[in-house]
Amino acid sequence: MSWRIQFSQHGTAEVLQWQEQPDTPLAADAVRVRLQAIGVNFIDCYYRSGLYPVASLPSGLGSEGAGVIEAVGSAVQGWQVGERVAYATAPLGAYAEYQDVPPGCLLRLPEQISCEQAAAGLLKGLTVQYLLRQTYPVQAGQHLLWHAAAGGVGLLACQWARALGARLIGVVSSPAKAALALQHGAWAVIDRSCEDVRERVLELTDGQKCPVVYDSVGQASWSTSLDCLQPRGLLVSFGNASGPVEGVNLGLLAQKGSLYVTRPSLFHYANSPTALQQMADELFGLVASGQLQLQASQRLALRDAAQAHRLLQSGQSSGSLVLLP
Structure with missing residues (x-):
């Protein structure tokens, strides 16, 4: 068993629920990531509120996270258990302790970038x-x-x-x-x-x-x-x-x-693994050269995701918010 944030109806931050979820078999074409840090972005509020549609309810939330590969589907090649990875274009569900992710969304983390830095800045950096x-x-x-x-x-x-x-x-x-x-x-x-x-x-x-x-x-x-x-x-x-x-x-x-x-x-720019990797390479290159700093300005526990959304939408926060499982 593991835990995640989900919502069963659209609305304010109060609709976010801390929910236990049962273990499920890993699909052959997916990679299971044990998350160490999760990015919070304004687009998450749009999905939660209903401004942007979700496939069905209840739904998970979040598309950005970083962690370690826990398991690899039988049909997946090129990824190994134990690798440090990050992603920012995955299906909703990153507000969780574990997420099963399509391998085309994954990026290997350079040694000099921590999981927390990646969660704080990958989606935002790709956007910029x-x-x-x-x-x-x-x-x-x-x-x-x-x-x-x-x-x-x-x-x-x-x-x-x-x-x-x-x-x-x-x-x-x-x-x-x-x-x-x-x-x-x-x-x-x-x-x-x-x-x-x-x-x-x-x-x-x-x-x-x-x-x-x-x-x-x-x-x-x-x-x-x-x-x-x-x-x-x-x-x-x-x-x-x-x-x-x-x-x-x-x-x-x-x-x-x-x-x-x-x-x-x-999603219309990072529309293939090749395009995504090229964009990430430029981002990571600027970080490596010291021209760009990726860092979280505020950290909250994963179960406090509702508070993160309230801070984000109040206009009182600055910089990047990160959730820690």
């Missing part, structure tokens, strides 16, 4: 990789605007943009978060609690605005993001922390400068 390197390949010297710059994804983006020589302008919600974003490599910060984001972007870019804006906030920041773009600029909307963007008037894109909008997903 596809956003900065594929969705819009950022160039040295370019300005870019990044909402929620002191969050787990945002702090990695600050570091990665600095490594690329780009000028990341981070939007934050408090002086403490502004200091944190600057510490992690933001070129400049805007505290939206006391500054006008549109005006500050104009000042910081000498009236030129930004060729790209990265927005994980959604509904509350949509209009502001459009106003911070240069003509023919790209709004990358990759999250809905304040609620989904709905009722979009496409005519606004023409009025504000023939703007582009995309709503990307990691």
